[in-house]
Amino acid sequence: MIDSLLEHIRGIGRRSIDRVWRMGVAARFFMLVLLHSGPSFRRFHLIIREIFTAGVLSLIIILVSGLFVGMVLGLQGYETLQTYGAEESLGVLVSLSLVRELGPVVAALLFASRAGSAITAEIGLMKATEQIAAMEMMAVDPIARVVAPRFWGAVISMPLLAALFSAMGVFGGYLVGVVLIGVDEGSFWSQMQAAVDFKEDILNGVIKSVVFGIAITIIALFEGYDAPPTAEGVSRATTRTVVTSSLAILGLDFVLTAFMFRGV
Amino acid sequence: MSDNLIEIRDLSFAYGQRLVLKDINLTARRGQVIAIMGNSGCGKTTLLRLIGGAMKPSSGSLKVDGIEMGQIDQTALYALRRRMGMLFQFGALFTDMSVYGNVAFPLREHTDLPEDMIRDLVFMKLNAVGLRGAHDLMPSELSGGMARRVALARSIALDPMLILYDEPFAGLDPISLGVTGNLIRRLTDTLGMTSIVVTHDVQESLKMVDYVYFVSDGVIEAEGTPAEIKASLLPYVHQFVHGEENGPVPFHYPAPDYAVDLGLAA
Numbered sequence: 001m002i003d004s005l006l007e008h009i010r011g012i013g014r015r016s017i018d019r020v021w022r023m024g025v026a027a028r029f030f031m032l033v034l035l036h037s038g039p040s041f042r043r044f045h046l047i048i049r050e051i052f053t054a055g056v057l058s059l060i061i062i063l064v065s066g067l068f069v070g071m072v073l074g075l076q077g078y079e080t081l082q083t084y085g086a087e088e089s090l091g092v093l094v095s096l097s098l099v100r101e102l103g104p105v106v107a108a109l110l111f112a113s114r115a116g117s118a119i120t121a122e123i124g125l126m127k128a129t130e131q132i133a134a135m136e137m138m139a140v141d142p143i144a145r146v147v148a149p150r151f152w153g154a155v156i157s158m159p160l161l162a163a164l165f166s167a168m169g170v171f172g173g174y175l176v177g178v179v180l181i182g183v184d185e186g187s188f189w190s191q192m193q194a195a196v197d198f199k200e201d202i203l204n205g206v207i208k209s210v211v212f213g214i215a216i217t218i219i220a221l222f223e224g225y226d227a228p229p230t231a232e233g234v235s236r237a238t239t240r241t242v243v244t245s246s247l248a249i250l251g252l253d254f255v256l257t258a259f260m261f262r263g264v
Numbered sequence: 265m266s267d268n269l270i271e272i273r274d275l276s277f278a279y280g281q282r283l284v285l286k287d288i289n290l291t292a293r294r295g296q297v298i299a300i301m302g303n304s305g306c307g308k309t310t311l312l313r314l315i316g317g318a319m320k321p322s323s324g325s326l327k328v329d330g331i332e333m334g335q336i337d338q339t340a341l342y343a344l345r346r347r348m349g350m351l352f353q354f355g356a357l358f359t360d361m362s363v364y365g366n367v368a369f370p371l372r373e374h375t376d377l378p379e380d381m382i383r384d385l386v387f388m389k390l391n392a393v394g395l396r397g398a399h400d401l402m403p404s405e406l407s408g409g410m411a412r413r414v415a416l417a418r419s420i421a422l423d424p425m426l427i428l429y430d431e432p433f434a435g436l437d438p439i440s441l442g443v444t445g446n447l448i449r450r451l452t453d454t455l456g457m458t459s460i461v462v463t464h465d466v467q468e469s470l471k472m473v474d475y476v477y478f479v480s481d482g483v484i485e486a487e488g489t490p491a492e493i494k495a496s497l498l499p500y501v502h503q504f505v506h507g508e509e510n511g512p513v514p515f516h517y518p519a520p521d522y523a524v525d526l527g528l529a530a
Contacts, residue, residue: 125359126358126359129354129356129359130352130353130354130356131356131357131358131359133318133352133356134350134352134356134358134415136318136345137316137318137345137348137349137350138345138346138349138369138370138373139342139343139345139346139373139374140369140370140373140374141342145373
């Protein structure tokens with residue numbers, strides 16, 4: 001009885017040490033990627049290719065989701081605002097929720113499951129089929145040639161996708177609020193213009209999406225690079241990428257929001 | 265310039281506590297095709313990885329072209345690897361590039377040649393393996409034997425002095441098997457390279473190699489020319505060459521008494 005309890009506690013300790021150790025390895029991996037980023041900027045076409053696979057190919061899901069999130073915001077916002085006779089502020093509500101929170105966060109969650117999982121699976125399979133080892137044997141550093149371009153491609157794509165998500169959302173809110181329900185178009189746009197501050201709202205949203213982009217991509221690349229070279233290993237790593245980066249996004253969002261908007 | 269491209273003296277290697285290779289002595293003269301044979305898990309692939317510098321020996325000396333691999337740093341290792349090629353078991357072609365892109369890859373990474381010269385070089389290498397016509401196919405469209413040949417073209421792209429082959433014959437049909445064996449011999453001779461072939465395909469490799477090392481359980485059990493190996497009376501070599509079921513390598517994995525396992529005896 002005591003023995004099995006002790007074993008259980010030991011197990012918890014082992015797992016915690018293991019987690020912390022892995023975080024250390026991931027941090028070192030992150031530094032390595034940054035150190036080896038030079039060559040990928042000298043050959044920018046490598047990064048452009050990754051912007052295409054991570055960014056352009058995620059456009060559909062980002063745009064459609066943005067539109068629907070905006071339309072729902074329009075419906076729900078109108079419902080609440082009209083009780084106080086403030087339905088002209090619908091534009092403010094829709095745009096601020098999107099630019100500050102929903103744009104960066106939802107776009108990042110979608111990006112993690114669309115592009116992050118693809119990155120992990122691709123790198124994991126490259127490792128399983130010895131493509132990474134082959135590259136090393138050809139005296140080509142896989143961190144510089146494979147990992148760094150994917151990192152920068154995804155980090156550049158993320159804020160652009162978040163911005164498009166927010167823009168589509170505002171358009172969705174406009175469709176529902178102004179075209180469908182009939183909120184005054186002039187006040188919808190002018191109140192939005194007056195209330196949204198470039199530095200306070202838009203820039204902070206962009207900073208958030210850049211941070212999320214870095215977190216998702218490093219998690220995805222690390223999981224792929226660290227995956228056991230088997231079918232099971234790669235599939236587990238892909239799952240872990242989506243789970244870990246979703247949690248990281250939400251946790252980081254809280255921290256960033258606490259620093260950015262303290263009611264000032 | 266020493267006559268020996270690879271010199272291994274009293275090399276041992278351990279993964280943690282487990283000793284994988286013990287007191288290995290091996291020499292490869294320039295221009296030779298050397299086979300390292302043995303059953304699966306005997307440590308022959310580890311030996312190949314040590315020669316390629318993917319791991320460092322625990323003790324002993326391993327020299328490639330006069331360079332001691334135990335003390336080599338990353339820069340020197342990468343410089344050495346530019347003069348080395350490796351053929352992986354299933355080719356390890358880059359799946360996101362065409363056949364052409366794969367063969368051009370080392371040229372693009374390591375040289376500043378203009379694209380039209382790269383094109384000529386790629387076509388020459390592909391022609392040497394008979395796949396010039398397949399240059400715009402993707403790796404997924406190739407058969408196993410073709411993929412192996414494209415990988416061979418890729419590994420000779422920079423005209424290396426040494427090529428390491430990890431099980432080049434695994435999973436090939438008899439025709440591809442013969443083609444690959446002949447290619448290894450012919451390319452070694454015409455390009456003046458040295459080849460190290462890790463394999464368990466006795467019949468095919470005995471046809472074309474100059475010297476054979478037999479590895480069993482981490483030690484070199486036997487060595488000699490193909491003729492000497494064929495005539496060898498050592499039980500392990502005899503079992504291996506003739507593919508016998510029982511011998512020094514037993515058919516049964518170590519297990520308790522059969523009757524005990526079936527509950528027929530105590």
